Amino acid sequence: MTSTIDVARHQEAATTSVLECRGIGKEFPGVVALSDVSLEIRAGEIHAFLGQNGAGKSTLVKVLTGVYQATRGEILVGGKSVQLRDPRDAEANGIAIVHQDQPLVAQLDVTRNVFLGQEITLAGGVLDLSTMRKQTADALRQVGATFDADTLVSELSVAQREQAAIAAAIVRKPRILILDEPTASLSDSEAELLFGIVRALRDNGVTIIYISHYLDEVLDLVDRVTVLRDGKLVATLPVAETSRAGIVQMMVGRDIEQLYPKEQVTIGEPLLQVRGLTQGHMLRGVDLDVRRGEIFGIAGLMGAGRSELALSLIGALPRSGGSVTVAGKPSDPRTPRSAKKQGFALIPEDRRHEGLVTDMTVRENLTLPELSRFSRAGIVRGGQERAAANSLVERLRIQPPHLNQATRNLSGGNQQKIVIGRWLLGDAEVFLFDEPTTGVDVGSKVEIYRQMVELARRGAAVIFISSDFEEIAGMSDRVAVMHKGRINKLFEPGEATAETLLYWASGSADDTEAEHGASHEAVADEASSQMPAAGVAASPAQAATPPSLWARWGTIGGMVVVLALIAILAPQFLSFNNIFDVLKQGSVLAFIALGLTVVLIAGGFDMSAGAVSQFATNLAAGTMIAGAGSAAALGLGALTGLIAGAVNSALVLIFGMPAFVATLGVMFVAMGATLLYNGGQALTLSDQPGFFFIGQGYVGPVPFVLILLLGTTAILHFVLKRTRLGLRMYAVGQNLLAAELRGIGRARYATASFMLGGLVLGLAGVILASYSYGASALATGIDFLISALAAAFLGSTLNKAGELNVVGTLIAALFLASLSNGLILIGISSQALPGIQGLVLILSIALGVIHKRGIGQVLIF
Amino acid sequence: MSVSSNRPKSSTNSISVLGLLRDYGAILGMIAVLGIFWYLKPAFLSAANVENVFRQSGIVMIMALGLTIVMKMRGVDLSIAQTADAAGLIAAMLIIAKYPIWMAFAIPLLFGLVVGIVNAVLMAYVGIPAIIGTLGMMFIIRSGELMATNGAEPQILFTLPRSLTRDFLWLGQKDLGPVAALIVLALVVFLVVFVIMRFTPFARYAKAVGSNVRAAFLAGIDIRMIFGLGFVIAGVLAALAGVALVSRTGIAMPRGAEPFLLDAFAAAYLGTLASRQGEMSIPGTLMGALFIGFLSNGLTLLGLGAPYRYALNGGFILLAMAIGALKRKN
Structure with missing residues (x-):
């Protein structure tokens, strides 16, 4: 593989060191993980770190990527001493890493995964998707990927995920790329493909640090090796001056001889x-x-x-x-x-x-x-x-x-x-x-x-x-x-x-290599045919199968069938008036469901959603009775929601309470506050045409509240799917580890999720006050909660990746409203409705669980 | 309650006053709250009122004990109050329809068992998150109740002929020897659950499932069965509490037992204050249920109704969890 041009370039580059460690030491309480490690990585080389488990390779890598801080010693990048305090510092110095089995956010597409943490944005934090997609496609081409930038990561095979992870490192334009055990979960042919990518990267001027247990591949691939043993540097050598047996010799051998109490025992049958x-x-x-x-x-x-x-x-x-x-x-x-x-x-x-x-x-x-x-x-x-x-x-x-x-x-x-x-x-x-x-x-x-x-x-x-x-x-x-x-x-x-x-x-x-290759295919076939549920295919050709037609369109199909049945049994269901009536009814609950969805995306769970909305309803009604006007009612509602969101997130993040408990407590407090405020009396509004227009008005034949709902959904959809904020909220909610490795912390985005969701919930309460001409006397927060949960989770089954999303929530909420209207038209008692909502909730979750799709953090209690 | 949250974060001497405050401050706080009620309304601690509170707390405790078992395994059961509600309703309807008294006890318990088994299958075997699954179950039961009672018509027992209801109402309204039968029932349930959760293999397995489910699995424990059993116990206990409630009040109001969900949660979470590590425990839940009982009774005596009960219970849940978080940080 080493051509003459390569050699020439190497000699030229040999003088410049891109990364140098001087006397690096790292101690943990009671353990010396690294002591006095000095080495130099040269520009444009592939440099391997070798050593047994516990030799200090991963500690050294963590020091180089800013995960750990060295106890002593100095790191120089391009000749200048640098402080690497966190992974972002390392990235800023041109050091990128592909972790072993790098965690990715399965429900997001490749582009968003690749740029997570370093998004390219237009004004106002709006994602510049077309630029990012183009650069991702370029990077994918470089790593020889056969899938495109819009593919969902959940549909990629193990090897393809590895390619996506390397592409993510490439777009960060690193001078130094660290690959940690990149072939650990790859088959031989996939590993070959990877070596080609690594060589191509080197030829493009990227310096590569390669960590692997497999000496064969290391010897074929790298230019120089550094061997570590018991936290100390044994030697750094050009690969030509060593052999596998020589490296093995350097890797083993202990300072202290261990005594083994082995005894001869009679061996039986x-x-x-x-x-x-x-x-x-x-x-x-x-x-x-x-x-x-x-x-x-x-x-x-x-x-x-x-x-x-x-x-x-x-x-x-x-x-x-x-x-x-x-x-x-x-x-x-x-x-x-x-x-x-x-x-x-x-x-x-x-x-x-x-x-x-x-x-x-x-x-x-x-x-x-x-x-x-x-x-x-x-x-x-x-x-x-x-x-x-x-x-x-x-x-x-x-x-x-x-x-x-x-x-x-x-x-x-x-x-x-x-x-x-x-x-x-x-x-x-x-x-x-x-x-x-x-x-x-x-x-x-x-x-x-x-x-x-x-x-x-x-x-x-x-x-x-x-x-x-x-x-x-x-x-x-x-x-x-x-x-x-x-x-x-x-x-x-x-x-x-x-x-x-x-x-x-x-x-x-x-001598076993030939047999290896021959039987590999058969085993891979066998493995994939017998283990379809594992979703892990053995070669890039057998990418994890996309969800079946039924899983993808089953929910929508089911909804259409149900609505068609209702329309046949009760023809008036499809009358113009009835449709708009249903949409108006459904809109209020849909608002609450939207708010809840936003919280569920990154904040965990929210028991308080319904109760907070209802509290806002009462405050809005009270404000109107006091004659303060619609603007004040809306402002107060929004403020209430924001405060509730802030309290929830503070309880979860500061006190480390499970989201369920924190929001349960807030739910009861909100219910108590509601009853205190209205004194157990309904707050009925009359003669407030301006305020009533929000929930009851029509623009032409269309209910105003529906327009408001569609507008809100569109805005939320845009924020969640097209802005940096939304992307990071999803990442934190769906794969916290992956997000944290990209330098995205939970606190900020979970708070954003609680507050944005709270804002929508507060406004939903005001709309409810307008729709129902005031506030009822009861504290029925948990009733709203179940409708909203049912809508949110039913909506998540509409999505290709099974993720919570506002458009799905909107459709599901309107479907549930149509269902309740239809059932009443058919003559089934409205008393069956809560039960049907409960069933829908359980079934839509069961669907997700059975298809092994992620449902965010809700699973964790 | 506020006493314990004032203590500094680092106390080196564990036998110091601060250490005592950390361990017992919450309990002292509860006693102080009750003391204030007593000061404001001396009738608060009269024998009749205390017995009244015990009866009420007994019902909360029976329900909360089941919840505690489930929550010790990191599950949750939001359907218990609705199960209790429906069980009481079934008992009342059976009596009104002149079925034998034993059926008015047995059928509701059977109902609780069935709900518990369905919950167990959904959460432990299908793998639905317990928050979602039990919330769904709660609403399914509610629908069933509403349809059975033609839209929440109360089932009134106390207007029926005495001969028909006497044996059923005995449990909630009469004495067994010197003590109210309901209090005896609560004590017996407490002892049985206490023994189960302290001296049986189930308790040990449940603890393992709650603290490290993977290790429990690899140690050869049938984790699904153990997790599911928690829901079954919670379902049966909830049904028992529902029957006891109707027997005490003589009326089954559909949805009338729903507020007990809050009380049960508050009791279980307040119970964590009794433990050094902030864990839920059976005696802790008893303590929590008693406190909740006295609290709501005291509020009623002061003329403060449901709103204060909601807000204070919710606040106490948050306070108990916050104190627990601080304890663990120490």
Whole structure:
């Protein structure tokens, strides 16, 4: 690939350094993550950072992109010392990064994702979509993408998302582009495509820092490598002066020799047999035989499919194919619960999020899976439970040895011992240890190794998954190496060393390459045909299928059918007068639904929507009675809504309350305030033609309120879809992580969402006062709430991406109004209406859940 | 209430006065509020009034306990008040239609069970967010009630012949030994729920589901069943509260029990003040329900009606959550 021109250019560029680190050190409490790292990145090169897990690569990248601040040392960009305080600083200095599995906002199109955080705007924050689309198309062409800039990200395959993420980095015109494990979830052919893009970028003058575990691809692709080990720089070398074996040598090797308490245990008959196990595109046919008394190592780097293997064995991930037997009996558990009954025990990779229940005590955690053993007649026997937990604490030397302390503040080692200990009480025979020693102190490590030996001695089969190849080599009998979803090497006892394991784990050997390519297609086909629901296709050609015709147009079709039925049963439904009457009725509720939709987009939930509107209704009626005029009523209504929005957002953001609770409280306060204000009496208005015109007037044959509604919807639609503010509100609501990585914080846009929504809700209240000639005596805020929620969520099913949107809300609200009018015309009691609204609400959400579409933050309570 | 929010954010000595205030300030605040009522209206703490409050609080508590169980698992059940309403209505209609008394107790409870099971299927197995699903359920039940009563006609029991209603109204209006039967019922329910939520595997699993659902799943817990059971318990308890309410008042007003939703929420959230970590608990909910009962009674004695109750309850929910947030920051 290296042409003579390249070489010439490189030599010319070799003198200029674009990025230099001088003595970078980074310390976390108790841990030195980086110490005295000095290196130089030259203009126009592809420079790889290599190192094992925990070597400090990602810390270094985070320092370079402003996520972390170095404890000491200096960063120079283009020869000038710079301070990188946050990702925006890094971007301003021309450093862009594509994160591993970069999160994107699935419901937005590619253009908006690409420019998120750095939108090109016209006056007043209006998005300059045509310019952005053009630049996105250019960038997509550069990365060889076959999809266009208007495609929704949710319709892209994994590889295409990677291309979109790189395009996003390109439009920021970086001088330095950092790619973090870009091939981790790509197939071989997709990775090849990516290498072409990377080379083309370099040829266009972009300097690239490339981080990968796969040494093969690194050696083909990069110009120079920097090897890190234990937070220190080992060497920076041109790739021509090194070899894979040489790099492996530099990556492994510890400062302190670890002692492994491995003992010889008699190996018994085979216990676990796995044949051709596949899982999506993460496992591509795994065969294993593990015997009693054996510690079977599985060495693999991140993304090799190790954890997927463990999870699909215990039924936590659905299998796509293959068979498993335990002690000769077929095993296909649907849930970890049935796997437990078949003798499986998993010590999960992520201790804090998947293993421990940190709010529970040591005792409660230790007995969690086997609690039924200590209960009789449905009551837990405290004495027996304590005795069992105590024996475990002693056996595992958990420190401090207190049963009733919370596990949250224990050290990593003691937490891990608890997660292991909970499986020692039961009948588990197949133990899956997934990275049991990450973040664990040395003493606890030895204790964990001892437990593995002890289990093997008792005749269990122990599967030991790790990317720390020294411990795998030191503790295991046989070792299998996993690479890209397969086992590509099996070592007999005593054969494996840290070097050979890393050698095999970091790339497939040449002789298996051909077979790889040949079987790849078949596996990909199989995977996609058996796992249609996963929505993750294995190659760019098989992009995730766009939603079916039914999913896309089902709601609209259903609405038309329902309205047609009503029209057949009650012909007067379609009369001119009735239609406008319905539109007028529906408009008031549609206003409330619009306000609620705006809040739901970025603010989370809003229980108070209906109650706030109703409070505004009362204030407006009161203002009119006091003779202050329509303008005052409108102003007061708007102010009320804004204040309610501000209070809601303050409660959510400052006190960290769940949006539901905060708005529930505000709802009750607003209901109380309403009743205090009107004293339990209806505030009836009369003879206010100017004010009544808002809700009851006609312009020609058209109700004025409908015109107002359409105008408001158009404005909101414009703000939400065509301005920076709206784009960021959607981004914050739909994928907060993606937004934050682009430097967009939640506070500002959630507040905007609450306030803008509150404004609409307040105005809706005033319109309600005008429409109904005053305010009723009741505080029926929750009734408005359900109609508004039903409209908002039904409206979201009209949208291609299933996102909440004001146009959908408008259509849905008017549909619901027509429905209630139609049902009354047919002669069905209006008392059925709340129930129908409730059903519509549940069904439209169920539709979204079943189609696995995002419904924003509402899911989170 | 304001006492505890005044404390400084950092108190190093946990046995200090400030530490005591942090742990018990909220409770002292509640007692202070009640003290003010007592000062303004000495009849507030008369034996008759206190018993009256206990009866009212008992009903709120029964409903709030179910809600507490669901909310401890990070769910929510907005349909409980409507379930109670409908259950009471069913009981009254059965008595008016001269069905045997046992059916007036059994059928509403069965109804609560069915509502709970439907909720469980929707939230735990289909995966609908609990706020939405139970809100929808609330309105479906309301429609059913309105249609069954021809647009919210009250079902009046106290005008019926005594012989027909005596056994049914006994629960809410008569004494069991020296104590009102309703208070005994509330105590029994409290003890049963307390035992369930302290000594059974279900309680432990529920706690695991509430604090780390992924870990609970991987530890082999049937998380859907556990989450769903919460809704079933909430449905049955709500129905029981509804029957008790109608038995106490002798009249089933469709939609009459709806305000209890607010009371139940306020009771559960006020209960978080009793815990150091600001968590919901069964005894906390009992305390919250008692406070809510005394509060609304006191407001009524002072001639302050529903508006104050709404506003104060809502305010107390927010205050309790804010104090909880400050506690966790410490």
